[in-house]
Amino acid sequence: MVRLSLVASLFAAVASAVTVEQIGNKKGTTRLPGAYIFEFEDDSDHTDFYSKTSADGKTRMEFDYKLFKGASIQFNDHERAEDLASKVLELPAVKGMWPVKVYGIPEPRIDWQGTPGQEYATMKKRSAYETVKDVFSPHVMTQVDKLREEGYTGKGVKVAVIDSGIDYKHSALGGCFGDGCLVTFGTDLVGDDYTGYNEANPDDDPMDCQGHGTHVAGIIAAQENSMDFTGAAPGVTLGAYRVFGCTGEAGNDILIAAFNKAYEDGADIISASIGGPSGWSEEAWAVTVSRIVEQGVPCTLAAGNSGDVGMFYASTAASGKSVTAVASFDNAETVSILNVSHYTVNNATTRYEFGSQAGTPDAWTGVKLPLWAPSYDTNVTDGGCDEYPANTPNLSGYIVLIRRGTCTFVEKATHAADAGAKYIMVYNDEAGIIPYDVSPVENIKAAAMVTPEQGKKWINLLKAGSKVVVEMSDGSDGKVTVEQVPNDLTGGALSTFTSWGPTWEMDSKPQFGAPGGGILSTYPRSLGSYAVLSGTSMATPLMAGIFALISEVRGTLEPELIESLLSASSNPQLFHDGFSYSEFLAPVPQQGAGLVQAHDAAHATILLCPSSLSFNDTDNFVESRNFTLKNTGKTDVEFEISHVPAGTAYTLVEDSIYPDSFPNEFASEGATIRFSESKVTISAGKSVTIEVLPTPPTGLQAERLPVWSGYVAINGTDGSSLSIPYLGLTGSLHGSTVLGSADAWVSQSTDEKLLPVAENTTFTLPKAGTVQDQEDINSTSTTFPTLVWFLALGSSNVHADVVPVKSNLTTGNYNVPSNGSVGQVADFPLMWSSMGQNSVSWAGELADGSYAPAGMYKIVYRALRIFGDEKKTSDWDKSESLTFGITYAK
Structure with a gap:
């Protein structure tokens, strides 16, 4: 964790194919x-x-x-x-x-999931002196542990969870629904069979049959349980607003209703780990959530899990004005839930306990065999990657112990199976344990993994000539151990999956972040009761719990204040590409203000607002912004004001109109920041407003839309160390192409790769009017033209006109309007689109309900540029597909 008061010394030392809407x-x-x-x-x-x-x-x-x-x-x-x-x-x-x-429905990474119907009890409890202290690593990382130690639990705060419902019968989630329960309020807006495309059948029971909402709920408010953790704010009451069926998706009309229902039911905080790429604050759901925040109810929403896409991929409704968008940081500890098994050494009666995670296949029932290893080198990087020597014993009577590294698990299993092995045990080469699948390898009956430490212990015993016999558990006894080891690779860094901002109108997103990578929480009883998941879905409810704790400390739920408190006290982190740290801070569009520090925010006496500063792009450059410092303490404080730049990230690939993917290329140049005052003393009870005047960096390739950012650092004589993130863009968003002239084509509906068809390809479509929607298209054997277009950047308005070309297939008059089009493709125009590839299979229908006559056509797309004026032709980019033909079946 990097405090900005220390960053200066550190700095002194030192085109993506995106499928979107x-x-x-x-x-x-x-x-x-x-x-x-x-x-x-x-x-x-x-x-x-x-x-x-x-x-x-x-x-x-x-x-x-x-x-x-x-x-x-x-x-x-x-x-x-x-x-x-x-x-x-x-x-x-x-x-x-x-x-x-x-x-x-959000699809977080599942790192571990319990067995349905199994009651779990961790065998590794906290030591006696830890019975009160919160040692759950996500809580320690965010200072939740300190607030909990002071007795704060979020008591009296009502938190609404908009999700897949909650398994409220889970013992760690109260066991009941209604008055006197943990899950006190809420409703099911959709029913089990709702998919997003069919009719909703609401009822009063928000029971979760999918899983996501129960995991989210536990992160906020899980009570004491056999897995030895609690939620961040176990004193709150929860509201469950179910917007997903057991499978499928959710319409934004359902989401709008859920947020409004939660608001009118008196929710103090509303949290939703749901979203999709947008980057526009004007989208309907984003507008709705913004209105609720304006009424004094904080709303925390997930920033999204599309970090691989790169810049400008803010998710809705997190993209809404005043909505708190939450980024994810990797857990400082790698959490593994392991089945408890045993081993003996040299036939002694003493049985030693160890934990392992089953792979696939996992037929470990009744397996009791000695270990054998192809190598006694605990640093070997290619263990099991070569064929075993001819003098290798028949391995059918052993569990083969192999170090992870270099080649695939399947290759390791194949070489072991060739020597007769039926069971393999891999010991990891890095912290933690992961599941793996070797089911394609014949004769392998079971696979598992143990920690590096356990593997090394066994190898040293074998090397010394000891016989190690392992008695495996298949997990049916419910005895598990929770292994939490330091995550030395990415612990505390931004999760590479966390989505980047800013919005297309240069609003700063995300606001800040919390641990979302590798989080243990509750899961529906029917799905195993507990699970370890990863995603911004996990960071977001932790943030909701933190809002609840701060509101209990300060006696207010005012969204702007709590967001500003958290932003000012957050710790900006160095950029990490998934392999190593860089010597510069991660850009504001990735981490916002940084990793939140709840205790510092809750007890702050120096108030800093707003929570961020945006200076927009070159066309709309804001020459100055202000922030206010208020001293609510009892003594005068002198402040020194400076700034620390973060990495300047290029949005576009060099010599291209297309976005770069993670990790984007960085420039060393940063902005120069001047302040109206660099030193200021603020008396107790007084406030001061400081003007911030940036000079954008020079030497950048403006056509690549570099986003520069950093942090205003404010350090006080009272020991306070605050910061406020800022960002701007060198270049013109309005002047940048959102739709390339060659970025529209026609494919076949049967082609999953959506490759272009040849010029003048003709499609025979069903009789006009017999195909109503995409479901009808998918249910027929007919090959339809699939219209494909690729947006290099987001567009608030996209049109698609059907334009005839000379053809001998013409069967009648086109009645072509003055713009040369016979009409617009049905369901256009598209509003508030994100960047990336889009497609629709077409049955000839037009937006006015008529059908294009049989003939030869091009589809002419027009996309409005960012900050564009719809009335100006020059503000629209245009792209034409190749010529293709349609006829209709008789």
């Missing part, structure tokens, strides 16, 4: 064909709205909330939906319209 399939963020959200004017008469929509569609959701009144409508005729929706928008009672989008 998809239309018509279930990858990324999906737009639901023919469905729209409409917001009403306050206190307006909605009679005309329902009379117009009832004839052409059905109501998915009604929103009768204080902060959002309206409805989502599923139009029956998807091909005419855009035209119908546009006409509804013209009604006096309607003030806004958005398409319904569907967000996938």
